[in-house]
Amino acid sequence: MQTIDLRRDTITIPTAEMKDEAFKAPLGDSVYGEDPKQRDLEKVAAEKLGKEAAIFVPSGTQGNLVALLTHTERGNEIIVEENAHIRTSETGGASCVGGLMIKTVYGEDGAPAPEGVEDAIRKNDIHYPRTALICLESTHYRYGGIVPPLDQFKKIQNIAVQHKIPVHLDGARIFNSSIYLGVDVKKIARYADSVMVSLSKGLGAPVGSVLCGTSEFIEKAKRHRKMLGGGMRQTGWLCACGIIALSDNNINNLKADHENAKLLAQGLSDIPGFTLNLERVHTNFVLAQLHHSKYNAFSLLEILKIKRILATQADEATLRFVTSREIEHNDIVAVIDTIRAIL
Numbered sequence: 001m002q003t004i005d006l007r008r009d010t011i012t013i014p015t016a017e018m019k020d021e022a023f024k025a026p027l028g029d030s031v032y033g034e035d036p037k038q039r040d041l042e043k044v045a046a047e048k049l050g051k052e053a054a055i056f057v058p059s060g061t062q063g064n065l066v067a068l069l070t071h072t073e074r075g076n077e078i079i080v081e082e083n084a085h086i087r088t089s090e091t092g093g094a095s096c097v098g099g100l101m102i103k104t105v106y107g108e109d110g111a112p113a114p115e116g117v118e119d120a121i122r123k124n125d126i127h128y129p130r131t132a133l134i135c136l137e138s139t140h141y142r143y144g145g146i147v148p149p150l151d152q153f154k155k156i157q158n159i160a161v162q163h164k165i166p167v168h169l170d171g172a173r174i175f176n177s178s179i180y181l182g183v184d185v186k187k188i189a190r191y192a193d194s195v196m197v198s199l200s201k202g203l204g205a206p207v208g209s210v211l212c213g214t215s216e217f218i219e220k221a222k223r224h225r226k227m228l229g230g231g232m233r234q235t236g237w238l239c240a241c242g243i244i245a246l247s248d249n250n251i252n253n254l255k256a257d258h259e260n261a262k263l264l265a266q267g268l269s270d271i272p273g274f275t276l277n278l279e280r281v282h283t284n285f286v287l288a289q290l291h292h293s294k295y296n297a298f299s300l301l302e303i304l305k306i307k308r309i310l311a312t313q314a315d316e317a318t319l320r321f322v323t324s325r326e327i328e329h330n331d332i333v334a335v336i337d338t339i340r341a342i343l
């Protein structure tokens, strides 16, 4: 039996089409702006997201950090949702590298509560750091791939404009959000000045993310990318994969991941011991709480591992399953059957 890997959508390997295109790609030194495929990818990404320009970066973490460095100065403060990836999962780069203070605002739906954002913005006072940036995230990773409502983004944007503070969107999985909401991805990206998008998650490229924004912002961002070691030379192989990752056909494949997540959530919710909030299964993540007399989340994961099913633990009682193109309908059925048999 093959391993069924539901740990992350980052496990996706490039499609045959990607490999084909990669090895055909003409190459040049991208630090000098001479890699044709990197230029093409950056153009495609900017156009898709409805922004003037884009840069290719090796990872989402670097893309977010480049955005923070470009929007802020050392000693500034940024506002982020309490459990945002930028705060919880990027090794403290905002503070360590950016010299930034982080002000958190909770938001149950994944967006920092607009009233909280308004309150968190610092008054102009010599004692305070300057609030330099508001960060949003869609889909929200820690809350299980939920999609914050766009009217919340709109309210936050209005506040940001009033106070002349830019907005950055960590849109690692923004295409999953666009499918869930049934709107063009531009209609999400428009609420932010800059947007980071991962090519290497559900979209299936082997490596890379893009950061999009105004031409002026991206020109400035290039220096920060270089400073962080993101000048990558012959990137054409990677960027050829990225261009396919951003094709409509490829993006549409994310729908199957969402359907598989729903199927899994439904199946687990029928098994005694599991508690799921099915209304919060928006995209390709399933968070399932386990309260069982014999097993906890950790021990169940250990047994599943022996049976070649991999998932992760979101907290003490919660299992996290992430679907991707490496997972098929039959795999989900097998996972549900296996877990039911164990419990």
Ligand SMILES: *Cc1c(COP(=O)(O)O)cnc(C)c1O
Binding pocket: 058, 059, 060, 061, 062, 064, 085, 086, 137, 139, 140, 141, 170, 172, 173, 198, 200, 209
């Ligand atoms: C994965 C992820 C990132 C970082 O991307 P890497 O390529 O893993 O560095 C940033 N934000 C969110 C919401 C993510 O899920």
